[in-house]
Amino acid sequence: MNHLRKPVVGLTGGIGSGKTAVSNRMAELGAHVIDTDLIAHQLTAPGGLAIPALIATFGPQCIQQDGAMNRAYMRQRVFDNPDERKQLEGILHPLIRDEVGAQLQKDTGLYSVLVIPLLIEKGGWMHLLDHIVVVDCDTETQIKRVMDRNGFTREQVIAILKTQTDRQARLSRADLVIENNSSLSELIEKTDWAHGEILKLRLN
Numbered sequence: 001m002n003h004l005r006k007p008v009v010g011l012t013g014g015i016g017s018g019k020t021a022v023s024n025r026m027a028e029l030g031a032h033v034i035d036t037d038l039i040a041h042q043l044t045a046p047g048g049l050a051i052p053a054l055i056a057t058f059g060p061q062c063i064q065q066d067g068a069m070n071r072a073y074m075r076q077r078v079f080d081n082p083d084e085r086k087q088l089e090g091i092l093h094p095l096i097r098d099e100v101g102a103q104l105q106k107d108t109g110l111y112s113v114l115v116i117p118l119l120i121e122k123g124g125w126m127h128l129l130d131h132i133v134v135v136d137c138d139t140e141t142q143i144k145r146v147m148d149r150n151g152f153t154r155e156q157v158i159a160i161l162k163t164q165t166d167r168q169a170r171l172s173r174a175d176l177v178i179e180n181n182s183s184l185s186e187l188i189e190k191t192d193w194a195h196g197e198i199l200k201l202r203l204n
């Protein structure tokens, strides 16, 4: 890694693994968090940069009355249809990358954390990253947490999980693993430890 600048950390994990909980804590501790899910939501909000291309590709029915992308409708379409998922990613991912690049320039924290759910699945991120942190929990726990949080059925969560890389493949790429099978307070403790490790990188 380049020792003359602050570290850039890639934070990944499967759906519902705890990325947001970890990155929120890192932000509290002084990290500059750049969340690609949040950017994707902004791009698809009313007036968002991706809206014209979404209408051209998926038709006006993909937009709800307030002008935002209809997420439930698109979720149904893309997690059942790999070609449509690739089309949606083809619209959003280049715009997400541009925005990540812009936010990285701001460099407002002790280190930057790029929260990227599809870090392992999609190429093109590694050159930006000094360190990869994986949040990991048992698949059953993931399923239960997403069902509770989003009101999804078990089948809906499994359909999303099937489009993501398996845990072992993700773990094999990790420089640091935050295990999240127990309580939120333990997750905070582990995140505080990870934060300390990342700060040591900066001092190396």
Ligand SMILES: CC(C)(COP(=O)(O)OP(=O)(O)OC[C@H]1O[C@@H](n2cnc3c(N)ncnc32)[C@H](O)[C@@H]1O)[C@@H](O)C(=O)NCCC(=O)NCCS
Pocket: 014, 015, 016, 036, 037, 040, 071, 072, 074, 075, 078, 085, 088, 089, 092, 096, 116, 117, 118, 160, 163, 164
């Ligand atoms: C499919 C969409 C409409 C579903 O919206 P929804 O509000 O239900 O989910 P949200 O955007 O909050 O994402 C939640 C989680 O779903 C998973 N997920 C999202 N997109 C994808 C994808 N293309 N492939 C696999 N998993 C995905 C991730 O674990 C993510 O953290 C939405 O996720 C989307 O627009 N996806 C394409 C953009 C993308 O790839 N985002 C990931 C960040 S790079």
Ligand SMILES: Nc1ncnc2c1ncn2[C@@H]1O[C@H](COP(=O)(O)OP(=O)(O)OP(=O)(O)O)[C@@H](O)[C@H]1O
Pocket: 013, 014, 015, 016, 017, 018, 019, 020, 021, 022, 037, 117, 145, 146, 149, 180, 181, 182, 183, 184, 185, 187
């Ligand atoms: N250790 C834990 N104990 C109990 N609930 C947890 C724990 N960790 C996370 N959760 C809850 O599980 C859900 C998923 O966590 P979180 O949103 O942080 O995951 P995520 O990886 O960001 O998810 P996504 O991929 O969908 O964006 C949230 O409702 C969160 O509050």
